[in-house]
Amino acid sequence: MISITGLRKNFQSGDHDVAALGGIDLEIGKGEFFVLLGPSGSGKTTLLRSVAGLEKPDSGEISLNGKIVFSSSRRISEPPEARAIGMVFQSYAIWPHLTVAENIGLVLTHGRLRLNKSEAQARIRHALSLVQLDDFENRPARLLSGGQQQRVALARALAVNPALLLMDEPLSNLDARLREEVRANIKKLVSQLGITVLYVTHDQVEAMVLADRIAVMAHGEILQIGNPFELYRAPANSLVAEFFGSINWLRGRMLDGGRVETEIGTLVIAAPWQYEGNVILGVRPEDVKLAQTSAETENRLEGTVLATTFLGDQVTIEVKIKDKSLIVKALPDDAKPVGEVSVQLPKEKIVVFPETVAERSLDYK
């Protein structure tokens, strides 16, 4: 559906160039919900806008549905209106001088489809019913609430029957409760319609809820592509691991036989690693088990409880082992340990990276 190769784009920042896109390669399949995830300045929006034709990359190639829409070598750069896409903007970009129906009608009658009035009318109705705004047709758009504007923007983007739907942080301007509701609706709607979606967000929860696959981006590079489970359980490097929730990092040195000597003691890891030298180990707080709840003796360590924080659905416990403090998440009815405690680190939940990579993960691909 979308095929991107070697896409580069530099921005002038002061007197030096900054790579917004540092040679992106990406394949997205038909009907896939694909999320670009990354912090601000990671290049995700630039990538999305390049696909839309709103940004002109310096080099590379983009094809949509088998048709090349941008190619620096062939000097092709189709304008946005020639690409069969629908788009939801972060600010929604609802035209304030038109009514709700006119907002959708304008793209139907004067956009790619050039429908006549009555055909357009039927489509407007249908699009509005998809987002449950049936009675809003004649409402002036500037009088809508943020959530309603968001839905009109989605209806407008869907009304043109796009092969590809682009969404640029469409939920970031909604409040937390509304966001969850709209998120669920979007997921249901696009899976019903079976359209391909390219979605930009900086919120990893949003990405995990919505995505079939996620590309994690930083500094204009894609760090890893995978489904949410893979990214959470098998991050390619420490940056990806940190982006998906909190994690305890331990420094260590590889010994033979899958053992690592770390600052809190010698630990056994699952994957047999043929590596000599310093490594960094990561283990997520919810994967660390308090000894009371585990009979396992492997990777069992003794420590002291420093602090306990009650968060309602869970308890966070800070355990000091040797000079290192480890965060442990437990269920609230696991009791609140005080004083001496023993914890256990399941070996299959420990991720390991060479230390150089962990520290300079951006140089690694």
Next chain:
Amino acid sequence: MFVAVSVAGLTPVVAFLLIVFWMGFWQGSPGDPVVYTLKHYRELFADASTYRTLLNTLGFASTSVVVSLFFAVPTAWLVERTDVPGKNLIFALVTIGALVPTFFTSMGWVFLLHPRIGIINKFLMDWLDLETAPFNIASLAGMGWVEGLGLSSIAFIMIVATYRTMDPALEEAARVHGLGIFRTLRYVTLPLTFPGILAAAIYIFTIGLSAFEVPAIIGMSNKIFTFSTFIFYKIQPQEELPSYGMAGAVSSLLVVLALLLSWGYFRTLRFSHRYAVVTGKGYRPRLVELGKKGWLLAWLFLGCYFVVAKLLPFLLLIWASLLRFFQPPSWAALEQVSLKNFYGLPWNLLLHGAWNTVLLMLAVPTLTLILCLAISWTVLRSGLKWRLMFDAVAFLPHAVPHLILAIAAVFASLFLLRNVFPLYGSLTILIIVYTISRISFATRIINNSLAQIHPELEEAAFVGGLPLLQVMRKILLPLLKPALVYAWLWMALLCFRELTMASVLVTSQGNVTLPMIVWGLWLGGSLNQAAAANLVVLAFMLPAVILYLYFGRRSRFTEAL
């Protein structure tokens, strides 16, 4: 204390307005006992020339709106929304354009399009074998054309601001969903910028209504009067006695009209702000790619604009200044070229005028800034119950035609303050009126900057034990400095080109200013000498313009409109 200073600065504004209204019911000459009468209003409404003047004024102002928008809207669109090359140059040229005195370009256009001497007319008559001149600058269309060219700079700056406050995603949404460049322009960009353009049109129209220089230079000698020249003529008639009562009556009507228009302007502006969305997103909007051909067309348009609006009148003035009697360029004419006009200028008077102008340049901006700092502080920081009143009064000098402010001052100095405080014909009266006329501009600049400074910055200093004056000196002034420097320079430059107010305030050699000398030569019929004097004035102005370009920031200007 700041409140006291604000009151001191704003009292004359209110007083001048009241004087204008009062003048309209007043009859007699200095020293006579005061007689109140409705005579002036009766005469005014009975006289056919009133209605002719009204029609003239409306025709003149409308033409100038059409002309200025014709050049400003496409130029603003090119600069803000396309990839046309040379944007900084366009900005610089347009901003400098706003500083070129209108009396300067007016004279240039007389040399171009006057039915008898205008070189374009002569050329076309020779070439096409015409009996009469095809163009006449001394007409409403001609005057509106010149005024419109002059005001196109301000229109441009206002319309650029409209484009800037519009969320570019609104246009991108149209492009992405299949609307091409022209449909996007037609269905999204134009309707969305319409309120902003309308506001600019009303603003320009208001200026056109009370514009003085073009009607004074082109219209008056050909007996085409607009309200401003009509009022001027009542005060300085050639045969009869001055009629302040009549001037007051006309002025009162004009003030009411101008206030209504300003109200309309703010209504429209508020409506246009409804469309303004602050996205907070740092990306630059996608610019329309014009391509090589488009660039060529765009620069052809821009080139014509700059040549017509600035270069052509300028060249004509240079040419005229070198000739004894004006004639179109030819080999025969070239032999007569000399610097005699420059040698023959009244240099003593010019130097005296330059000295006065420099004093004004230093005094007016400084005084205005001191007053306006106090006013802005009162409006935004004092928490006073009446603070919004201060804001409204500070806006009045913008709405009220400057010529009328000047007339009120002359009237006050002649009839009310004559024995108390002799101001008539002094430089002080110029300083006072110029300062008052700039209050709206400066308060809005300072208001905008002060609003961006968080009050906690001052509160932190108060809590730290600094007294108010120290807070002003150590915290506010440094933070406001860029805006203050900019406003100071801009107002200083406006002093250089000010003719409207000077035309009634300058009554002696003692308080003569440079533009008045040029105008005097022009009215006296020595057009070529006036051209030479004009160039000398521009030369005096040049160092200040360079300073302005060096320190000035173009963005500040857009805030003040």
